[in-house]
Amino acid sequence: RSDRRSPRRFLLKLSGEAFAGGGGLGVDPDVVHAMAREIAAVVRDGAEMALVIGGGNFFRGAELQTRGMDRARSDYMGMLGTVMNCLALQDFLEKEGIETRVQTAITMGQVAEPYIPLRAVRHLEKGRVVIFGAGMGMPYFSTDTTAAQRALEIHAQGLLMGKNGVDGVYDSDPKVNPDAVKFDALEYGEVITRDLKVADATAITLCRDNKLPILVFELLTPGNIARAVKGEKIGTLVSE
Numbered sequence: 001r002s003d004r005r006s007p008r009r010f011l012l013k014l015s016g017e018a019f020a021g022g023g024g025l026g027v028d029p030d031v032v033h034a035m036a037r038e039i040a041a042v043v044r045d046g047a048e049m050a051l052v053i054g055g056g057n058f059f060r061g062a063e064l065q066t067r068g069m070d071r072a073r074s075d076y077m078g079m080l081g082t083v084m085n086c087l088a089l090q091d092f093l094e095k096e097g098i099e100t101r102v103q104t105a106i107t108m109g110q111v112a113e114p115y116i117p118l119r120a121v122r123h124l125e126k127g128r129v130v131i132f133g134a135g136m137g138m139p140y141f142s143t144d145t146t147a148a149q150r151a152l153e154i155h156a157q158g159l160l161m162g163k164n165g166v167d168g169v170y171d172s173d174p175k176v177n178p179d180a181v182k183f184d185a186l187e188y189g190e191v192i193t194r195d196l197k198v199a200d201a202t203a204i205t206l207c208r209d210n211k212l213p214i215l216v217f218e219l220l221t222p223g224n225i226a227r228a229v230k231g232e233k234i235g236t237l238v239s240e
């Protein structure tokens with residue numbers, strides 16, 4: 001297998017929060033439909049899209065732990081939540097006429113294929129969208145780290161981090177501080193030393209060690225996924 005990155009292939013990370021719409025919990029089908037339309041459009045234009053989906057709209061292991069639950073068990077609940085998001089997005093992508101496969105890191109044969117990297121690449125080459133669910137299948141990890149790992153393993157050109165309600169990386173939280181300043185570009189090291197909110201540290205180091213560029217951008221702005229795929233100057237680019 002060649003280690004060359006495929007120029008048209010992208011790994012798009014969708015936060016679970018986005019799936020809830022304004023609701024915070026569960027899935028808002030209208031929002032999922034809108035995301036599916038945007039993703040379908042870039043696939044029709046020839047991009048190969050693999051997706052990693054979060055689960056924060058259902059459960060976050062760390063939060064359940066603070067309420068007295070065992071961390072590993074609550075992390076498994078978190079991972080199962082991501083799969084519901086995957087199925088919702090799969091449904092709307094197929095309604096858009098895009099062939100889709102869900103692959104999960106926790107085996108559940110009735111709903112999804114198991115995670116098989118070489119098969120995922122074959123699906124992408126055939127123009128199918130591959131949706132990776134259940135994170136890495138391991139407690140104490142995040143779907144951000146999963147996104148970085150999957151992007152590397154399938155030789156994606158870059159990691160597109162779609163955020164909900166924020167259009168890039170700022171020096172402080174723009175929802176709290178009106179004077180927060182947005183970065184157009186950042187180096188991996190700055191993200192780590194300044195503890196900037198791009199992704200968790202494990203994900204950032206994985207990208208840094210393998211020189212995988214990350215684009216942080218606002219997910220639900222119409223046309224933004226296409227802009228990200230075309231390499232237009234939106235959001236914040238994290239690279240060497």
Ligand code: UDP
Pocket residue numbers: 014015016017053054055056057059060061062074075076077078079082134135136137138139140141142143144146
């Ligand atoms: N999770 C995990 N291992 C993984 C991926 C996810 O244990 O490899 C669990 C973890 O509890 C996490 C939850 O699944 O809080 C939901 O994922 P995440 O918080 O990354 O979702 P997002 O914030 O992107 O919606």
